[in-house]
Amino acid sequence: QQQVKQSPQSLIVQKGGISIINCAYENTAFDYFPWYQQFPGKGPALLIAIRPDVSEKKEGRFTISFNKSAKQFSLHIMDSQPGDSATYFCVAGGTSYGKLTFGQGTILTVHP
Amino acid sequence: DAGVIQSPRHEVTEMGQEVTLRCKLISGHNSLFWYRQTMMRGLELLIYFNNNVPIDDSGMPEDRFSAKMPNASFSTLKIQPSEPRDSAVYFCASSWTMQETQYFGPGTRLLVL
Numbered sequence: 001q002q003q004v005k006q007s008p009q010s011l012i013v014q015k016g017g018i019s020i021i022n023c024a025y026e027n028t029a030f031d032y033f034p035w036y037q038q039f040p041g042k043g044p045a046l047l048i049a050i051r052p053d054v055s056e057k058k059e060g061r062f063t064i065s066f067n068k069s070a071k072q073f074s075l076h077i078m079d080s081q082p083g084d085s086a087t088y089f090c091v092a093g094g095t096s097y098g099k100l101t102f103g104q105g106t107i108l109t110v111h112p
Numbered sequence: 113d114a115g116v117i118q119s120p121r122h123e124v125t126e127m128g129q130e131v132t133l134r135c136k137l138i139s140g141h142n143s144l145f146w147y148r149q150t151m152m153r154g155l156e157l158l159i160y161f162n163n164n165v166p167i168d169d170s171g172m173p174e175d176r177f178s179a180k181m182p183n184a185s186f187s188t189l190k191i192q193p194s195e196p197r198d199s200a201v202y203f204c205a206s207s208w209t210m211q212e213t214q215y216f217g218p219g220t221r222l223l224v225l
Contacts, residue, residue, distance in 0.1 A: 032211065043116075043203050043216025044155070089155065093211050099145070099168070100214060104154045 003027050004092050006103030013110050019077040021106045023090035026071065030092040033066065035075050036102070038087040047088070048075075080110045114138070116206050116217035124223045130192040133220045135204035137185050143210045144187050146179055147203040149219070155203075161187065162210050194224045 006023045013019045025033075034049035050057045050064040050073065057064045063076040077084055087107050093100040117136040125131055137144055145160040159169040164181045172179070176195070181187045191198055201221050205214040 034213065041218075043205070043219055044214075045216065046213050049213075095211050099157070099160055099210050102155050102157070 004090060004101050004103040006090050006106060008106060009104065010107040011109070013080045013108065015080065015082060015110055015112050017080050017110075019075075019080045019084070019108055019110070021075045021088055021090065021108070022072065023074065023092075023103050024070075024072045025092045025101075027092070027094075027101075028071070030094045030101075032093045032095070032100075033064070033073050034091045034093075034100070035062075035064065036089040036091055038089065038105075040086075044087075044089055077108075080108075082110045082112050084108060085110050116204060116215055118202075118204055118217035118220050120220060121218065122221050122223075124225065125194055126225050127195055128193045129224075130190065131194045131198075131222060131224075133189040133191075133202050133204075133222070135187045135189070135206075135217060137187070137204075137206040138215055139185065141206035141208055141215075142184075143207045143212075143214075144181060145205040145207075145214060146187070146189050147205065147216075148200045149203060150200045158189070160210065167210070194222075196224045198222065199224050 035047045036044035037047040038044040052068050061078045066073045087105045090103040091100050119134045146158040149155045158171045159179045179189045201219045203219045205216040207214045
């Protein structure tokens with residue numbers, strides 16, 4: 001049972017554009033929503049995370065928007081750069097859930 | 113501080129052979145996760161441990177796969193016998209607790225011919 005659904009599977013953006021990746025979850029026990037970034041040949045690494053007590057979190061060019069009632073959250077990358085080209089995973093977890101659940105991943109390509 | 117260490121980084125073997133993948137956790141971490149990544153299936157959680165105890169192995173594809181934590185800082189994932197469909201990148205990750213940030217190793221790229 002896939003509990004975190006991520007879209008799109010792939011995304012192509014021009015340099016300077018905005019990249020948007022969306023995720024939806026099912027389990028209301030989730031209370032921790034990180035995003036992981038994976039470069040080719042490397043393991044995934046934590047990029048930014050949010051908890052449901054806030055609706056938005058921003059770190060530099062990266063912003064998470066969270067909609068608890070809709071059980072959706074999204075990653076926005078402003079002023080996208082070629083160096084942002086990577087696979088992005090939305091993830092859900094919780095203090096009572098026991099482990100992190102990864103989405104299927106979005107391959108982002110930023111053209112110069 | 114050293115991150116998660118995996119060995120070997122690359123493994124090429126023939127169908128039917130035994131394969132052992134190794135992982136060293138970050139010092140002080142109590143949880144250990146094994147993942148498999150392929151283009152077709154994405155990132156799959158195979159098994160995870162907490163305080164050396166296996167918590168959930170429902171992601172292990174079949175009995176040919178086994179994982180152990182002989183001590184608090186080390187884990188192995190064994191495939192016996194290996195098959196071509198096992199070809200993938202295998203990651204281990206560790207964290208302070210099961211629910212917190214996972215730190216991934218560089219992965220082992222396995223090719224079974």
